[in-house]
Amino acid sequence: MGGKDPTGSAVDGTPMTAAAVQAALAEVADAGDAVHLQRFFKTGPGEYGEGDVFIGVRVPQTRSVAKRFAALPLSEIDVLLDSAVHEHRLAGLVVLNAAMARAMKPRTYDVAAQEKIVDLYLAAVRRGRVNNWDLVDVSAENVLGPWLLDRPRDLLFQLAQQDSLWERRVALLSTFAFIKAGDASTTFDLCERLLTDRRDLIQKAVGWMLREVGKRIARPQLTTFLDHHAPEMGRTALSYATEHLKPEARQHYRELR
Numbered sequence: 001m002g003g004k005d006p007t008g009s010a011v012d013g014t015p016m017t018a019a020a021v022q023a024a025l026a027e028v029a030d031a032g033d034a035v036h037l038q039r040f041f042k043t044g045p046g047e048y049g050e051g052d053v054f055i056g057v058r059v060p061q062t063r064s065v066a067k068r069f070a071a072l073p074l075s076e077i078d079v080l081l082d083s084a085v086h087e088h089r090l091a092g093l094v095v096l097n098a099a100m101a102r103a104m105k106p107r108t109y110d111v112a113a114q115e116k117i118v119d120l121y122l123a124a125v126r127r128g129r130v131n132n133w134d135l136v137d138v139s140a141e142n143v144l145g146p147w148l149l150d151r152p153r154d155l156l157f158q159l160a161q162q163d164s165l166w167e168r169r170v171a172l173l174s175t176f177a178f179i180k181a182g183d184a185s186t187t188f189d190l191c192e193r194l195l196t197d198r199r200d201l202i203q204k205a206v207g208w209m210l211r212e213v214g215k216r217i218a219r220p221q222l223t224t225f226l227d228h229h230a231p232e233m234g235r236t237a238l239s240y241a242t243e244h245l246k247p248e249a250r251q252h253y254r255e256l257r
Contacts, residue, residue, distance in 0.1 A: 014069075016069060016071050016076065017072075017076050018072075018076040018077075018079035018080045018083075018088075018092075020069070021069050021072065021076075021080060021088070021092075022083070022088055024065045024068065024069075025055065025057050025061075025062065025065055025085075025088065025091060026055065028057055028065070029055040029056045029057050029087075030056040030057075031056055032056065033056035033057070033058060034054045034055055034056030035056075036056075037054040037056060038052075038054050041054070041086070041132055041134070048133075048165065048201065049131075049132050052131070052132060053084050053085050053086060054085070054086050054087065055087055059090070059134075062087050062090050062094065063094055065091055066091045066094035066095050067098075069091075070095060070098050072095045074096075074099070074116060074117065074120055077092045077095055077099075077120065078092075078120055078124070080095075081093070081120075081124045081129045081130075082124075082129060086135075089129060089130070089131075089135055090135060093130070093135055093138055093139040094138065096117060096120070096121060096139065096143060097138070097139060097142040097143065099117055100114065100117050100143050100146065100147075101142070103117060104146050114147055117147075118143060118144065118147050121143045122144075122155075125166065125167060125170055128164070128166070130166055130170065131166050135166075136166055136170050136173055137169075137173055140169075140170045140171075140172075140173035140176070141173055141174060141175075141176035141177045141180075142177075144170065144174040144177075145174045145175070145176060146177055148178075149177060149178060149181060153186050156171040156174055156175070156186065156190060157171070157189075157190070157193070160172070160190055160193055160194060161193075165201060165202065168199075169201055169202060169205050171190055172187075172190055172191070172194065172202070172205040172206065172209055173205060173209075175187040175190060175209055176209065179212050179213055179216055179217060180216060182216075183217075184213045184217050184221055187209050187210070187213055188213075188221075188225055190209075191206050191209065191210060191225070192229065194206055195229060195232050195233055195234075195237070198234055203234045203236035203240075204236060204237070204240055206233075206240075206241070207236060207237040207239060207243075210222055210225065210237070210240070211241050211243055213225075214241075214244060214245070215244060219245075222241065223245075223249070226238075226241065226242070230256040230257065231257055233257065235257070238253060238254065238257065242254075
């Protein structure tokens with residue numbers, strides 16, 4: 001897109017509104033895909049995504065639509081995040097990621113804008129609008145991660161103590177940004193606190209972040225953590241964490257349980 005005019009529309013005339021995003025997503029929605037996505041994201045009674053609504057837009061299509069609305073105001077992003085439709089919320093988070101990336105760039109660095117984005121995101125998380133694993137995974141490391149990289153991280157430990165599965169996963173996934181910057185300290189601290197959390201999506205997040213420490217920072221840091229904590233880890237977390245170790249090392253840690 002070539003930009004935005006003072007009336008709040010793109011230069012091609014597309015209005016920068018949540019309604020316009022929803023209409024664009026509706027154009028590429030597929031009823032058959034909606035059925036598949038409802039099953040895939042566990043929306044049945046008692047499942048983690050219970051009651052979520054899908055219209056059948058695949059992730060690449062959602063990202064393509066979101067790219068067209070990069071100038072969407074935060075107030076309109078918030079409207080998307082309050083939608084009952086999963087793809088609307090996903091599109092809103094993708095646009096929010098882009099806004100945070102712009103606000104973090106050296107040439108457009110804007111602390112006030114960053115604060116507004118983080119406040120909007122946290123409010124959405126706390127009112128249960130970032131409420132499936134894909135929504136968490138696409139946003140936490142791109143919004144909270146960069147914001148907290150050079151700041152105190154108490155917020156993540158507060159989130160990790162919440163009853164909400166999604167707030168706990170947000171805490172863990174935010175540390176992916178730290179791992180990519182070469183810092184595993186917060187990841188280890190949070191994993192220690194959540195080792196006994198046997199919810200499957202927390203188990204997977206713990207193991208995934210530990211694995212990334214071994215891949216991206218240093219394998220000895222991972223194995224030192226496992227030497228101390230493998231006996232108390234759940235099977236899923238341990239399997240994910242040791243995925244890229246040699247077979248004999250994986251077997252060794254399994255035998256510690």
